[in-house]
Amino acid sequence: HSFEPSSRKTPERYKYNSELLPKVTRELIPTLFKNAKPLFILESLMLMVNKRKSAFKINKLRKKARLVKSILLRRKNKNRALYQLTDSEDKVSPNTIVFEAFAGKNYSDSPKYIYEYMMKRYPNYEFIWVFKNPSKVQIPGLAKK
Structure with missing residues (x-):
C-alpha cells in the first residue's frame, strides 16, 4: 500500500x-x-x-x-x-448538480435533456446552470442560473 x-x-x-x-x-x-x-x-x-x-x-x-x-x-x-x-469534498452537496452546454453559451444538447429528465424524476435535487449571459437564456423549472 x-x-x-x-x-x-x-x-x-x-x-x-x-x-x-x-x-x-x-x-x-x-x-x-x-x-x-x-x-x-x-x-x-x-x-x-x-x-x-x-x-x-x-x-x-x-x-x-x-x-x-x-x-x-x-x-x-x-x-x-x-x-x-481551494475546494474540498466536504463542501460538495450530494443533491446539487451543475450543468453547462457549449462553454455556457446556451441551453441545449445532452445537458438540456439530462436536466429535463432529472427535473421531473428528482425534484428534491438542486439544479444549477452555468451561462455566460444568464439573463439571455430561458430554462424550465426552478434551476438557478
Whole structure:
C-alpha cells in the first residue's frame, strides 16, 4: 500500500498502520534517503521517532506543495491543482448538480435533456446552470442560473 500524498486512502492507511510505520521506516533508512526529497525525508524522520501526527501533517503538506508547484510552473493540470487547493469534498452537496452546454453559451444538447429528465424524476435535487449571459437564456423549472 502506498502513502502517496495524492492518494485518497492515505489518511486511512496512516490510521490503520500507525503502530507499524515507525518500525518499518527505521528498517528502510538506507533506501528512504536515496534520491528522496526534503519533505519526504522529514516525514520519514517523524515516523522513525514515532511522531505520527507530525508525519501525517507533513504528508498533507507534500500534497499541497505539489499542487502549488503545478500552478506556479503553469503545468497542464494547473486548473485542477487550483481546484484541489481551494475546494474540498466536504463542501460538495450530494443533491446539487451543475450543468453547462457549449462553454455556457446556451441551453441545449445532452445537458438540456439530462436536466429535463432529472427535473421531473428528482425534484428534491438542486439544479444549477452555468451561462455566460444568464439573463439571455430561458430554462424550465426552478434551476438557478
